[in-house]
Amino acid sequence: xxxxxxxxxxxxxxxxxxxxxxxxxxxxxxxxxxxxxxxxxxxxxxxxxxxxxxxxxxxxxxxxxxxxxxxxxxxxxxxxxxxxxxxxxxxxxxxxxxxxxxxxxxxxxxxxxxxxxxxxxxxxxxxxxxxxxxxxxxxxxxxxxxxxxxxxxxxxxxxx
Numbered sequence: 588x589x590x591x592x593x594x595x596x597x598x599x600x601x602x603x604x605x606x607x608x609x610x611x612x613x614x615x616x617x618x619x620x621x622x623x624x625x626x627x628x629x630x631x632x633x634x635x636x637x638x639x640x641x642x643x644x645x646x647x648x649x650x651x652x653x654x655x656x657x658x659x660x661x662x663x664x665x666x667x668x669x670x671x672x673x674x675x676x677x678x679x680x681x682x683x684x685x686x687x688x689x690x691x692x693x694x695x696x697x698x699x700x701x702x703x704x705x706x707x708x709x710x711x712x713x714x715x716x717x718x719x720x721x722x723x724x725x726x727x728x729x730x731x732x733x734x735x736x737x738x739x740x741x742x743x744x745x746x747x
Contacts, residue, residue: 618711620646624662624704629696638699642692646709649689654712656728657687660736662704672736
């Protein structure tokens with residue numbers, strides 16, 4: 588009887604004040620690297636009739652070329668101030684071509700796109716994809732290159 592009365596009369600107390608916030612943990616690795624917007628300054632090459640530019644890109648390493656992805660964009664601004672960030676891979680129809688090498692991006696174009704802002708994004712590979720892994724989490728380099736800048740930002744921010 589004493590035990591039953593003791594159980595009925597007991598109640599939990601109120602919650603005490605929150606404790607102090609602990610120290611911040613270490614920063615995670617910054618694996619995705621992006622450049623500032625670089626104004627294109629293409630130079631006409633009469634020998635091959637292309638406008639050309641080489642951009643120094645020290646974050647493009649052999650490891651990136653072997654197992655990572657390099658994405659690139661140009662930023663068209665309309666007279667009303669509207670921006671259109673377009674994957675460079677989608678501009679093949681306008682005659683702009685790129686090749687990536689260790690430490691550099693070589694741009695060739697049939698027309699002068701000088702002064703257009705250009706940005707590259709370097710994404711290191713961390714896992715070899717297999718078919719089930721790729722279907723759940725990953726995108727092929729071709730799929731990433733076809734995405735808009737905003738879509739890539741959403742995909743890379745997604746922690747699924």
